Structure formats: C-alpha cells, structure tokens
Amino acid sequence: HLPKDLLDRITKGAEPYPILAERKYEYGTAGFRMKAVEFSNVGLDHVIYTVGLIAALRSKKRNATVGIMITASHNPAEDNGVKLVDPMGDMLEQSWETYATVLANTPSDKLGFEYEKLLNETLISNISQLHERPAKVVFARDTRASGPYLVTALKAALDAVNVEYTDHGLMTTPQLHYIVRCINTMNSPYAFGEPTEQGYYEKMAKAFKTVMHGRTIQGPVTVDCANGVGGPKLKELIKYLPSAKEGGIDIKVVNDDVVKPEALNFECGADYVKTKQRAPPNSNAQPGDRCCSLDGDADRVVYYYTDEQKTFHLLDGDRIATLGAVFLADMTRVAGIDQKLKIGIVQTAYANGAATEYVEKVLKLPVTITPTGVKHLHHAAARYDIGVYFEANGHGTVLFSENAIKLIRESEPKSPGQKHALDSLRACIDLINQAVGDAISDMLFAEVVLAHKSWTLENWRNTYIDLPNRLVRVVVNDRSIFKAVDAERRLESPKGAQDEIDKYCQMYIKGRAFARASGTEDAVRVYAEAHSKTEAEKLASQVAEVVRKYGSM
Numbered sequence: 001h002l003p004k005d006l007l008d009r010i011t012k013g014a015e016p017y018p019i020l021a022e023r024k025y026e027y028g029t030a031g032f033r034m035k036a037v038e039f040s041n042v043g044l045d046h047v048i049y050t051v052g053l054i055a056a057l058r059s060k061k062r063n064a065t066v067g068i069m070i071t072a073s074h075n076p077a078e079d080n081g082v083k084l085v086d087p088m089g090d091m092l093e094q095s096w097e098t099y100a101t102v103l104a105n106t107p108s109d110k111l112g113f114e115y116e117k118l119l120n121e122t123l124i125s126n127i128s129q130l131h132e133r134p135a136k137v138v139f140a141r142d143t144r145a146s147g148p149y150l151v152t153a154l155k156a157a158l159d160a161v162n163v164e165y166t167d168h169g170l171m172t173t174p175q176l177h178y179i180v181r182c183i184n185t186m187n188s189p190y191a192f193g194e195p196t197e198q199g200y201y202e203k204m205a206k207a208f209k210t211v212m213h214g215r216t217i218q219g220p221v222t223v224d225c226a227n228g229v230g231g232p233k234l235k236e237l238i239k240y241l242p243s244a245k246e247g248g249i250d251i252k253v254v255n256d257d258v259v260k261p262e263a264l265n266f267e268c269g270a271d272y273v274k275t276k277q278r279a280p281p282n283s284n285a286q287p288g289d290r291c292c293s294l295d296g297d298a299d300r301v302v303y304y305y306t307d308e309q310k311t312f313h314l315l316d317g318d319r320i321a322t323l324g325a326v327f328l329a330d331m332t333r334v335a336g337i338d339q340k341l342k343i344g345i346v347q348t349a350y351a352n353g354a355a356t357e358y359v360e361k362v363l364k365l366p367v368t369i370t371p372t373g374v375k376h377l378h379h380a381a382a383r384y385d386i387g388v389y390f391e392a393n394g395h396g397t398v399l400f401s402e403n404a405i406k407l408i409r410e411s412e413p414k415s416p417g418q419k420h421a422l423d424s425l426r427a428c429i430d431l432i433n434q435a436v437g438d439a440i441s442d443m444l445f446a447e448v449v450l451a452h453k454s455w456t457l458e459n460w461r462n463t464y465i466d467l468p469n470r471l472v473r474v475v476v477n478d479r480s481i482f483k484a485v486d487a488e489r490r491l492e493s494p495k496g497a498q499d500e501i502d503k504y505c506q507m508y509i510k511g512r513a514f515a516r517a518s519g520t521e522d523a524v525r526v527y528a529e530a531h532s533k534t535e536a537e538k539l540a541s542q543v544a545e546v547v548r549k550y551g552s553m
C-alpha cells in the first residue's frame with residue numbers, strides 16, 4: 001500500500017478539478033481533446049490532472065523522463081488537449097492509453113485509490129522499489145488562452161505525487177518531443193542533442209548549412225504559421241539560419257498573431273489549406289510564389305502555389321514523402337550504400353491513389369498503409385532502414401534505423417561525389433526531427449531537396465498528378481458506432497454502411513472513398529477521390545449521406 005498521506009494529497013489536489021459527470025473521456029488519435037470554453041468547469045482540467053498522475057507512473061515504470069504537451073493542435077482555438085510523450089520522444093505506448101483513459105474517467109475522490117491500483121496491480125510488480133523511484137516530467141503548451149490555467153491543474157497533480165518537473169512554457173509540439181529524447185539519450189551512443197530550445201535551433205541550423213553545400217534556394221518561402229506557436233519559434237530559428245545572401249534561406253513569416261487567441265487556425269494553417277484546398281484568404285502571394293502552412297502547434301506542413309491562371313495547387317504530405325524518399329534514395333545510390341538499405345514509405349488511407357501508385361510503380365518503393373495517427377505510422381516506418389512516413393495532412397518525418405545511421409556514419413567515400421552524398425545524408429539525420437513529425441524541420445528538408453534538384457513547386461507537382469479528391473466532415477449523434485477496419489479503409493459497423501459506400505465507389509472511374517470516426521473531433525470524416533473533380537465531389541456527398549443516414553438511425 002502507498003502511504004496514506006500520499007493518497008490524501010492526490011485526492012485533495014484533485015478537488016478543484018471535478019469530473020464532468022456526463023462526459024466520457026477517451027485518449028484519441030493524439031491524446032485527449034475537447035472544448036475549453038468555460039475554464040473553471042471545463043472538465044479538461046480534470047483530465048489534465050489525471051494525465052499528471054499517469055505521467056508519474058510512466059516515468060517510474062520506464063525510469064526515464066516523460067513529456068506532457070498541452071495542445072489541441074489543428075483544432076479550433078476554443079479546444080484544448082493533452083498528450084503524453086514517451087522517453088524516446090515518440091507517442092505514448094498504446095497499452096498505456098487505456099490506463100490514461102481509466103484514470104481520466106475516475107472522479108476526484110477515487111483518484112488516490114485508482115492511482116494505487118494502477119501502480120500496484122497493473123503496472124509495476126515491485127511496488128516499494130518503484131514507489132521510491134523519482135518521477136521526472138517535462139511539459140510545455142501551445143498559445144491557447146486556456147493553457148496557463150490547465151498548467152495549474154497539471155502542476156497540482158505533479159506536486160501531489162512528488163514529481164520533479166520542468167515547465168518549458170510555450171513550445172511547438174515537436175520541440176517538446178525533441179527535449180524529451182535529448183534528456184533520455186544524453187551521454188549515450190544515441191545522444192540526440194542539447195535538451196534546450198537553443199540546442200534544437202543550433203542542431204537544425206548546423207545540419208541545414210551542411211546539407212545546403214553550395215546549393216541555392218530559389219526565392220523566398222512564405223510560411224503561414226496558423227497564428228500559433230510556430231510563428232515565434234520559427235522567427236527564433238531564422239536568427240540561427242544563414243540568410244539568402246549568405247547562401248541560406250529567405251523565410252517570410254505570415255499569420256503569426258499569437259496575441260489574439262481567436263485567430264489561431266482561423267482561416268489559415270495547414271488544416272485549413274489542406275481541407276479547403278485553397279490558400280488562406282489573407283494571402284498576398286503572387287502566381288508562382290512558394291508558400292507553406294504550418295498548423296497550430298507546428299507539427300504539420302503543406303506547400304502550395306497558384307499558377308498564372310490563378311489555379312491553386314497543393315503539395316501535401318504525400319508529396320513531401322515522395323520528394324524526401326527520392327532524394328534519400330538518390331543519395332544512398334550515389335554513396336554506394338543503397339543495396340544495404342531498405343527504404344519504404346508509410347501512408348494512411350488518405351494518401352491520394354496517384355501518390356501510392358507513383359511510389360510503387362515509378363519509384364519502386366514499398367508502401368505500408370496504417371490507420372490515422374502518427375503513433376501508427378511511426379511504428380511502421382521503424383521497420384524500414386529509412387522509413388519515410390507522412391499523413392496526407394502534412395504530418396510526418398523520416399526515421400533512420402540504427403543500421404542505417406551506422407552505415408551512413410561509417411562508410412568511407414571513394415570519390416568527391418560519394419563524399420558529398422554521405423555528408424548530405426549525415427546532415428539529413430540531424431536536420432530531420434526523428435522524434436516526431438516536425439513542420440519546421442520538414443519544411444527545411446523540403447527546401448533543401450528543392451534546392452538540390454533546382455526545382456520549383458511546379459516541377460515538384462509535375463512528378464505525378466493527384467486524383468481530384470474531397471474531404472467532408474459529418475456531424476452525427478454518436479460517432480463511436482462507426483467502426484473502421486483494414487487500416488480504416490472499410491467500415492465494419494454499422495452493418496450495411498460499407499455495402500452502400502462500395503456501391504457508390506463503383507459508379508465512378510477510379511472511385512475510392514471511406515468513412516471513419518475522427519479521433520480528435522466529434523465528427524465522422526469522409527474522404528473520396530475519383531477521375532474528375534465533379535465525380536470526386538459527388539462521391540463524397542453520397543458517402544456523407546450514407547454516414548448521415550446510419551448516424552441518425
């Protein structure tokens with residue numbers, strides 16, 4: 001048994017953060033997410049408190065520092081959320097999501113009891129030894145107005161169970177993941193870097209300079225920061241990067257208003273651009289200008305431009321994946337190590353059919369499809385030597401296996417060309433944030449590859465032509481009845497819904513569609529693609545109608 005005063009402290013600390021009786025909290029695609037309109041009785045404060053407790057247990061169990069990020073990323077400004085970061089900077093191990101969900105749904109007066117139960121029965125065999133182990137947590141938040149209040153709830157929990165913690169204040173989600181990995185790999189052969197924000201900028205800037213290697217970036221890139229935390233952080237990074245005149249990069253930061261809370265993700269940002277398939281309405285970009293958009297916590301990025309006819313063209317996560325994979329495959333070939341490395345791409349059902357076909361038939365690289373959520377893609381990518389994973393929405397990164405890193409670091413070049421390729425690969429290992437998808441790092445990587453290839457966005461787009469597609473958000477009474485299988489490409493329930501979706505898909509050339517419950521919003525998402533824009537839109541609205549019908553039965 002745990003000491004009574006500890007259990008009392010847990011219960012007492014939770015008193016100001018009662019559970020909302022009518023709510024069922026669930027650890028979704030990216031942690032807990034919900035509205036945060038009325039701060040004092042929102043219910044998320046209760047969840048945050050319980051996440052503090054889970055973090056303590058996780059840290060004790062792994063004997064390492066874990067991270068907590070308070071963000072609702074791409075969701076509207078009034079939402080907020082929280083997710084846990086495991087010691088290597090990756091997402092919380094999935095089996096622990098269940099424990100987090102149990103604790104989140106436990107009323108305050110039972111939390112001490114439930115905490116002890118988890119510690120005792122489920123998680124840890126030698127309770128006395130592990131109870132003594134210090135728990136260490138680092139946390140940060142995005143720019144949402146509800147953040148500071150939620151931090152008080154978190155600190156109350158961490159104090160109740162004697163956690164040693166560091167509050168990193170405002171950070172992008174990937175920066176926090178980076179810090180966690182740096183702390184836990186310090187003084188090891190896998191040292192990831194200095195566990196500070198400055199260390200993050202220095203590592204990235206150094207790698208960027210190396211991989212640029214006399215290449216020139218054509219013209220400025222305009223970065224829409226979704227009026228989120230990416231704005232101030234990108235401006236900070238710019239101070240470390242060489243300017244265009246110095247052979248570096250000219251970054252124009254727009255939508256960086258973090259003072260007006262309601263501006264976050266409003267008519268701007270990666271989710272807006274991807275979903276609406278248009279530039280933010282306030283964009284001043286001219287035809288051909290290279291633009292990209294980050295999301296609210298800077299872990300997603302998509303590129304776009306308009307042509308001379310003012311037609312909008314999106315280069316989404318699928319494109320970043322193929323661009324990166326082609327570059328890395330070329331470099332390994334020049335370096336003479338390609339035969340020893342297995343390169344693969346990981347996508348979700350949202351990947352455009354044309355992108356998947358291009359990877360398999362033209363690039364001749366294997367593709368793995370997983371359910372939505374970085375946690376799924378990340379693990380699948382780790383099975384390759386160089387695993388490039390991206391969701392179409394712009395969330396992703398590249399993972400280099402231990403074998404790949406060793407080979408790249410230790411290979412002796414036999415020509416200047418091989419030396420250049422090996423130096424570039426070595427720098428890419430540092431430029432790319434392997435802990436998690438990182439919009440800022442991904443953007444620099446894309447810029448570097450475009451510079452190496454001397455490509456405009458139009459050259460990039462011409463590698464293959466996307467099938468016209470449409471995303472629709474359908475609000476239903478209870479989204480949990482929509483259960484998807486086969487990497488979310490088919491609905492297992494409600495019975496009959498998939499047959500109707502199939503029937504509609506067959507009506508169109510290259511028709512493909514699916515419906516799945518969102519794990520971050522109270523809605524069902526529908527994706528449809530087809531040979532023509534009109535057909536893709538028709539198919540999307542027909543499938544949305546199927547969802548509405550079954551959702552109201």
Ligand code: G16
Binds near residue numbers: 295395517520521
């Ligand atoms: C989160 C996840 C992503 C996922 C997105 C949408 O993104 O990290 O992996 O694609 O939500 O998920 P869903 O369709 O289940 O709502 P973010 O940028 O909000 O953290």
